[in-house]
Amino acid sequence: MSQLQQLQHAFMDYLLASAAVDTPPTLAQTTQTFKDKIAEQGGINADIRMQIYANAYRIRLTETLETDHEMLGIYLGDELFERMAKGYIASQPSAFTSLRSFADALPDYLTQDAFFSQYPIIADIARFERSLLNAFDAFDTERATFARLQALPAEQWPGCQLRFHPSVQLFQCNSNAVETWQALKQQASPPSPDYQGKRAWLLWRGESRLTEFISLSEYQLALLLGFIGGATFAEQCEMMLAFFSDAQAPMQVLQALQAWFQMGLIRDIA
Amino acid sequence: MAQDVITQAPLGFGLGLRTQHFDAVLNTEPDIDWFEVLSENYMVAGGKPRYYLKEIGERYPLVMHGVSLSIGSTDPLNMDYLKALKQLANDVQPQWISDHICWTSIHGVNSHDLLPLPYTEETVKHVAQRIKTVQDFLGRRILMENVSSYLSYQDSSMDEWEFVNAVAETADCLILLDINNIYVSARNHNFNPLDYLNKINPKRVQQFHLAGHSDYGDYVIDTHDHDVPSSVWDLYRAALKRFGGISTMIERDANIPAFSALEAELAIARNIARDTLGETHPLNAAKGRKNMQEGKVIV
Numbered sequence: 001m002s003q004l005q006q007l008q009h010a011f012m013d014y015l016l017a018s019a020a021v022d023t024p025p026t027l028a029q030t031t032q033t034f035k036d037k038i039a040e041q042g043g044i045n046a047d048i049r050m051q052i053y054a055n056a057y058r059i060r061l062t063e064t065l066e067t068d069h070e071m072l073g074i075y076l077g078d079e080l081f082e083r084m085a086k087g088y089i090a091s092q093p094s095a096f097t098s099l100r101s102f103a104d105a106l107p108d109y110l111t112q113d114a115f116f117s118q119y120p121i122i123a124d125i126a127r128f129e130r131s132l133l134n135a136f137d138a139f140d141t142e143r144a145t146f147a148r149l150q151a152l153p154a155e156q157w158p159g160c161q162l163r164f165h166p167s168v169q170l171f172q173c174n175s176n177a178v179e180t181w182q183a184l185k186q187q188a189s190p191p192s193p194d195y196q197g198k199r200a201w202l203l204w205r206g207e208s209r210l211t212e213f214i215s216l217s218e219y220q221l222a223l224l225l226g227f228i229g230g231a232t233f234a235e236q237c238e239m240m241l242a243f244f245s246d247a248q249a250p251m252q253v254l255q256a257l258q259a260w261f262q263m264g265l266i267r268d269i270a
Numbered sequence: 271m272a273q274d275v276i277t278q279a280p281l282g283f284g285l286g287l288r289t290q291h292f293d294a295v296l297n298t299e300p301d302i303d304w305f306e307v308l309s310e311n312y313m314v315a316g317g318k319p320r321y322y323l324k325e326i327g328e329r330y331p332l333v334m335h336g337v338s339l340s341i342g343s344t345d346p347l348n349m350d351y352l353k354a355l356k357q358l359a360n361d362v363q364p365q366w367i368s369d370h371i372c373w374t375s376i377h378g379v380n381s382h383d384l385l386p387l388p389y390t391e392e393t394v395k396h397v398a399q400r401i402k403t404v405q406d407f408l409g410r411r412i413l414m415e416n417v418s419s420y421l422s423y424q425d426s427s428m429d430e431w432e433f434v435n436a437v438a439e440t441a442d443c444l445i446l447l448d449i450n451n452i453y454v455s456a457r458n459h460n461f462n463p464l465d466y467l468n469k470i471n472p473k474r475v476q477q478f479h480l481a482g483h484s485d486y487g488d489y490v491i492d493t494h495d496h497d498v499p500s501s502v503w504d505l506y507r508a509a510l511k512r513f514g515g516i517s518t519m520i521e522r523d524a525n526i527p528a529f530s531a532l533e534a535e536l537a538i539a540r541n542i543a544r545d546t547l548g549e550t551h552p553l554n555a556a557k558g559r560k561n562m563q564e565g566k567v568i569v
Contacts, residue, residue: 002344002392003388003390003392003425004342004344004387004388004390004392004393004396005344005376007388007423007425008343008344008373008376008385009376009377011376011385012376012377012379012381015381016379036424037423037424037425038421038422038423038424039421039422039423039424039426041422041459041460042460043458043459043460043488043489044458044488044489046421048489049420049421049458050421052420052421052489052491053383053385053420053421056383057381057382057383060382060383061382064382093379093380094379094380094381094382095378095379095380096380097310097313097338097348097351097354097375097380098310098311098313098338099310099382100310100311100314102382135317136317136318137314137315137316137317137318137319137320138315138316138317139315139316140315140316140317140320140321166315166316167317205317209317209318209321
């Protein structure tokens with residue numbers, strides 16, 4: 001191992017050890033190994049010089065979590081957010097070149113952590129905020145219009161499939177995480193956690209590049225899941241018979257499609 | 271040879287493009303000569319960041335500034351990152367691309383900080399070889415920036431300015447001189463910032479950064495979240511005298527103020543350059559944006 005390599009390992013080991021939640025037994029040795037490579041040069045001592053980097057590491061990653069998860073931060077309050085940030089930073093050193101991806105694993109962390117997993121709504125809020133981010137900077141594509149579907153010969157309708165805009169995402173959870181997020185966004189008191197029943201939401205980025213989301217009823221979710229999974233118009237009409245009468249089912253599918261085109265969800269018709 | 275390393279006329283006075291100012295820039299089309307964009311912020315598939323980048327890039331010359339090249343790391347160069355950088359450069363067509371003389375990651379773990387290197391011959395060779403590889407891959411010279419630092423290594427055997435010059439000469443790259451970083455490091459390491467300026471090879475300096483910092487008395491932290499202080503303006507004046515008319519931009523990374531506040535700071539830079547170099551100097555006459563509007567080739 002070259003001297004440069006040794007130095008970089010010692011520096012990174014020190015940063016990671018300093019960011020640990022509980023002081024690791026090796027911290028003193030790790031600190032000393034790095035300190036041995038630092039020149040004493042007058043002014044502030046080597047400990048403070050090293051600490052500046054340790055603080056910067058922790059602060060920069062904490063700020064990333066604050067920026068990406070603003071409503072979660074408000075929901076948790078300072079003390080719990082700090083606990084979450086320390087725990088996540090310690091358990092998930094960044095392997096990314098961009099901080100945009102640093103908190104990608106936060107929902108999983110919150111689901112697995114012994115303390116935070118007791119309150120599943122916390123992981124749900126984190127997952128919802130990551131879905132918003134993913135919709136925000138997903139790939140850009142053209143969007144198809146309802147007129148294109150209308151222009152198709154009638155015999156092609158039963159077999160037609162839809163391709164969705166890359167920003168389209170389905171968010172499902174068992175808590176009132178989105179209602180809580182909305183309340184916090186409006187600076188209102190969040191409702192009490194509620195785990196009664198499944199909830200589903202559709203997120204997408206509209207033509208105006210604003211990220212939008214709406215709640216989905218059971219049949220709307222089934223329709224979206226079906227089309228996203230490659231089901232045809234005919235298959236979807238048949239599937240809707242579980243929710244509607246023979247006469248209503250095709251109309252419900254058609255109405256949903258019309259709305260989706262208007263919302264800019266559809267990229268192409270296949 | 272060094273005499274003809276810089277072939278590009280100065281772009282004038284620019285600002286770092288920040289998301290908070292996307293609409294202000296597009297709606298008011300302010301009189302800014304050029305913008306610097308943070309490469310990593312646009313390595314996303316699409317959406318608002320890429321939309322504004324395209325729209326603003328059609329109105330102003332852009333340069334790309336990265337923070338994750340990790341040129342001094344002993345990890346292999348991150349080719350996925352370099353491919354993304356090259357793709358972004360193809361899309362943006364920047365006037366130039368820059369990053370920092372530092373390391374950010376080791377063992378695949380990114381500190382997201384610009385960590386200092388030991389100033390040794392071994393490091394010069396290591397860094398210069400990697401810059402050459404990057405330049406070959408991108409098909410262009412890049413600019414490498416001096417970083418602020420808070421510690422020195424026992425291994426270091428030369429001054430920072432000697433190291434920067436040696437890296438630039440060996441790699442045949444250009445230098446982005448951050449005036450604030452020189453000031454910060456001078457305070458933290460107790461050297462005269464003018465010594466630094468006076469030792470840097472003027473033939474390789476193509477851009478200046480100006481920024482603010484946080485002064486804690488015994489030490490100074492490079493926060494890039496304050497107005498440019500008088501100490502850095504003084505150093506900028508000295509830098510203009512030493513290096514001539516170099517493309518200048520104000521880099522604000524946090525505590526982002528209203529766009530008008532940054533325009534006002536840039537006006538201070540323009541005034542200092544006019545006072546120091548004269549009204550007719552190419553830097554002061556530079557109109558990167560105007561040339562672009564008139565369809566003139568800038569490079």
